[in-house]
Amino acid sequence: MADDPQKSVKEGGKTSTFSDSLIDDLVEATRLKPDDEAYSITRQGVKAFINELLEPQRSVEKITQATVDEMIADLDKKLCRQVDAILHHPDFQKMESAWRSLKFLVDQTDFRENNRIEILNVSKQKLREDFDDAPEITKSGLYKIAYTNEFGQFGGQPYGTIIANYEMNPGPQDIRLLQNVSAVAAMAHAPFIASAGPEFFGVDDFSKLPNL
DSSP: OOOOSEEEEEETTEEEEEEHHHHHHHHHTTTOOTTSTTHHHHHHHHHHHHHHHTSTTOOOSSOOHHHHHHHHHHHHHHHHHHHHHHHTSHHHHHHHHHHHHHHHHHHTOOGGGSOOOOOOOOOHHHHHHHHHHSSSGGGSHHHIIIIIIIITSTTOOOOSOEEEEEEEOSSHHHHHHHHHHHHHHHHTTOOEEEEEOGGGGTOSSGGGGGGO
16 A cells, blocks of 8 residues: 555544655755765655654654664564574574585595585476476486586596485375486486485374484
8 A cells, every 4th residue: 555645643642643755855965966865765764764753653853873872772672583583483594404415525625636515496396397397207307417518428427326315205296206316326327325214104293203
């Protein structure tokens, strides 16, 4: 919904009114021009600052350093809660785990021994589609990368191992994908390594494995 040209906020039983033109005047007092790159974000900041001052819980008659410090402290608390929520979200932790694992692999690899690591950015769904769209395995994109471009031509540099950051489950889609990828890996003489989900063992969590 677009911002109203004029906004009223109740404060202590009174109603304070400010307009967009007043905000523009305040921003222009900072010597910023409407065509400046920082103008838009500065304007948003000024508007948010005024909105905060007009909140019912704030009885501010004069803006002091203490007022500003209190607002900064409140903002820090909000940011900390948001960052904490992000860091503890399962999707973020999964991504962090993948990057930490890749860093560990790079750190443990001796590149002086003619080793190299290549990264292929492809999701499990996209890899499924690659095989589904190909009339046969040897026409797939993975086959071209792993076999045709390296193992199948003179002077190529064959892959020693294909490691996938996938968690496979016993569903028909993943089983079919494993069959296709393993066929490419066998032709390229490069073992394929991926993670087996807990569903492969009939449980929904690895912590339940000792109970089998």
